[in-house]
Amino acid sequence: MSTATTKRITTTKITMNKSQLKLVSTLERVGGFASAQELYQMLRRDGDGIGLTTVYRALQSLLDDKIVDVLRRADGEAIYRLCGEAHHHHLVCRSCGATVEIEGSSVEKWAEAISEEHHFREVGHTVELFGLCSNC
Amino acid sequence: MSTATTKRITTTKITMNKSQLKLVSTLERVGGFASAQELYQMLRRDGDGIGLTTVYRALQSLLDDKIVDVLRRADGEAIYRLCGEAHHHHLVCRSCGATVEIEGSSVEKWAEAISEEHHFREVGHTVELFGLCSNC
DNA sequence: ACGCTAATGACAATCATTTTCATTTTTGCT
DNA sequence: AGCAAAAATGAAAATGATTGTCATTAGCGT
Ligand SMILES: [Zn+2]
Ligand SMILES: [Zn+2]
Ligand SMILES: [Zn+2]
Ligand SMILES: [Zn+2]
Numbered sequence: 001m002s003t004a005t006t007k008r009i010t011t012t013k014i015t016m017n018k019s020q021l022k023l024v025s026t027l028e029r030v031g032g033f034a035s036a037q038e039l040y041q042m043l044r045r046d047g048d049g050i051g052l053t054t055v056y057r058a059l060q061s062l063l064d065d066k067i068v069d070v071l072r073r074a075d076g077e078a079i080y081r082l083c084g085e086a087h088h089h090h091l092v093c094r095s096c097g098a099t100v101e102i103e104g105s106s107v108e109k110w111a112e113a114i115s116e117e118h119h120f121r122e123v124g125h126t127v128e129l130f131g132l133c134s135n136c
Numbered sequence: 137m138s139t140a141t142t143k144r145i146t147t148t149k150i151t152m153n154k155s156q157l158k159l160v161s162t163l164e165r166v167g168g169f170a171s172a173q174e175l176y177q178m179l180r181r182d183g184d185g186i187g188l189t190t191v192y193r194a195l196q197s198l199l200d201d202k203i204v205d206v207l208r209r210a211d212g213e214a215i216y217r218l219c220g221e222a223h224h225h226h227l228v229c230r231s232c233g234a235t236v237e238i239e240g241s242s243v244e245k246w247a248e249a250i251s252e253e254h255h256f257r258e259v260g261h262t263v264e265l266f267g268l269c270s271n272c
Numbered sequence: 273a274c275g276c277t278a279a280t281g282a283c284a285a286t287c288a289t290t291t292t293c294a295t296t297t298t299t300g301c302t
Numbered sequence: 303a304g305c306a307a308a309a310a311t312g313a314a315a316a317t318g319a320t321t322g323t324c325a326t327t328a329g330c331g332t
Contacts, residue, residue, distance in 0.1 A: 017279070018328095037319070051281035056320065076212040076288085077319065091254055100254050110242050111265055118227055118236050123267030129247055131259030153298095153310070173288070187312035192289065212319085213288065 014065050019050060019058040024067065024082065033071065033079040071126065093133035102129070150201050155186060155194040160203065160218065169207065169215040169233060207264060229269035238265070 016024070026039055034042075040055045059080055062068040068080045089107070091100040107127055115123035152160070162175055170178075176191045195216055198204040205219040210230060217235075225243070227236040243263055251259035 019279080035319085049281090053282080053321085054280055057279085072208045072212055076208060076214065078212060091250060091256060091259070093256065102250055104246060104250065106246050107243055107263075110240060110246075114227060114238055114240065114265060115267060119270040120227060120229065120265070120267040123227070123265050125266070126262060126264045127243075128262045129250060129256070129259050130261070131251060131256040134255040155310080171288085185312090189290085189312055189314095190310080193310085 014067070016062075016067075017058075019054050020062055020067075022048065022050065023055065023058045023062065027068065027080065027082045030081075031085075033081045035073070035077050035079050037077075039080070089127045089129070091129040091131070093136055094130045098133045098135070150203075152198075152203075153194070155190050156198055156203075158184065158186065159191065159194050159198065163204065163216065163218045166217070168235060169217045171209070171213050171215050173213075175216070225263040225265070227265040227267070229272055230266045231268055231272035234269045234271070 022043060023039060026042055027034060030039075030042075036052075036055050036059055039059075040050070040052050043050050043055070059068065059070075063070055063080075067083055069083050071079050071081075073079055086103065087108070089102045089104060091102050092098070104127075107125075111123065111125045115121075158179060159175060162178055163170065166175075166178075172188075172191050172195055175195075176186070176188050179186050179191070195204065195206075199206055199216075203219065204216045205226075206214050206216050207226065207228065209215055220237075223244075225238040225240060227238050228234070240263075243261075247259065247261045247263075251257075
């Protein structure tokens with residue numbers, strides 16, 4: 001049926017190719033952040049013959065399409081995560097690596113207020129806490 | 137309070153070697169963020185025969201001594217800048233690099249509360265806001 | 273089956289940062 | 303000053319993530 005009813009729904013017609021789909025599902029399995037290299041290793045372990053170049057390319061496309069977010073580890077390595085996941089932060093033990101996911105609406109509000117105060121737009125933020133857990 | 141007479145003044149005796157001093161003064165001239173490579177180029181242009189390795193080492197020391205701050209550019213390159221004594225955070229324009237120093241007691245309190253809630257000790261934090269300034 | 277385009281991956285190239293290691297400079301002491 | 307130990311230095315090689323190249327392949331409509 002291709003007729004006059006131009007009911008154009010702005011379906012952000014995003015097509016994902018095979019590699020992109022693989023990465024999305026891998027990221028789902030991860031449930032958080034992962035680097036390109038890590039994602040590549042995971043796929044390989046699962047018997048997938050994907051190439052590293054393709055992983056990088058797919059991640060870049062997913063980024064362009066706003067399907068994933070990117071952050072930087074302390075050493076500068078880029079880490080990606082699915083966008084849909086609830087925004088949260090981390091409290092990490094610097095000795096054993098134990099991690100607690102923090103959901104803090106008060107920081108979010110604070111960040112927003114600061115942004116407005118200084119007339120900044122499209123403001124994102126990085127908030128990470130690191131210390132020693134009760135076992136260490 | 138252990139012993140009443142032990143009035144130990146914690147003079148943080150920080151000594152800077154020649155290279156570190158050079159970097160500090162170069163960073164002063166810059167007045168903002170600069171990468172290791174950029175600082176190296178600047179020093180070289182000024183006729184200084186400093187080596188790149190030394191630049192990296194000096195920056196690391198300055199970092200350890202909390203004399204400089206480090207952030208990451210979008211491409212992952214580390215950028216450094218002089219940091220005042222007072223603990224603070226940054227609101228950085230991801231386009232032109234304009235920076236506003238943020239002093240936010242509410243985040244500090246939030247971080248502390250979270251730490252106690254999860255029984256973590258010696259908790260430090262990273263809080264950076266990045267967006268587009270009013271000129272960009 | 274044919275032709276065209278997007279996708280792929282092996283490999284090389286880049287580039288910031290770190291390591292190595294031999295040499296130079298500074299420091300501390302007599 | 304003289305001198306040994308420690309700290310600092312820098313050239314060059316190594317590392318490691320990310321990107322570029324390019325020939326081959328998979329998909330898809332005709
Ligand atoms: Zn721990
Ligand atoms: Zn947040
Ligand atoms: Zn700006
Ligand atoms: Zn703070």
